[in-house]
Amino acid sequence: MITTDITIESADEATLPALLSLLAASGLPPEGLSDHLPTALIARDHDQVIGSAALELYGSSALLRSVAVAPAYQGQGLGQQLTRAAIDLAQQRGVTDLYLLTETAGAFFPKFGFSPIDRADVPTQVKESLEFTTLCPDSALVMAASVPAK
Ligand SMILES: CC(C)(COP(=O)(O)OP(=O)(O)OC[C@H]1O[C@@H](n2cnc3c(N)ncnc32)[C@H](O)[C@@H]1OP(=O)(O)O)[C@@H](O)C(=O)NCCC(=O)NCCS
Structure with missing residues (x-):
């Protein structure tokens, strides 16, 4: 069980280095994340960053x-809790379509409602994000989910 000492909160400049270390250790790309800190979430156990989930907002679409x-x-x-928190944040921000x-x-x-889609069906703004253009190889799976209106 997750202890009650674990909190989910927004990332900021102070927690960014630990967040980037977590991504590196998890084999995930760090590029571009610092441009989306206000919509990046971290899980903390006291002073340790132990989890993350972030959104890149592109109008009514967002990249998880x-x-x-x-x-x-x-x-x-915890991974499910973080994913749900990011989807809640997307809903609060008026996002209707999530991609990853x-x-x-x-x-x-x-x-969480995600299913595989063709890259061709991803909105241009999302497709032009760093993650799509440079970071993830063409072999990566693209998934999408609708976000119900709040
Ligand atoms: C994916 C990840 C975030 C899951 O975190 P977690 O805290 O272990 O997940 P939870 O405990 O909330 O959920 C566990 C469930 O997810 C499943 N799961 C965990 N990792 C999985 C993976 N890589 N692929 C498929 N299912 C996975 C478990 O089988 C379990 O399923 P169940 O509930 O049906 O038994 C974690 O494994 C991780 O950090 N992976 C490396 C980074 C990564 O690949 N991120 C996703 C791309 S952005």
């Missing part, structure tokens, strides 16, 4: 990225 949980904390529901790219966790996201 950087979903990661430190190995010692995996398998306790993944090479390793395609089976993690369907429970």
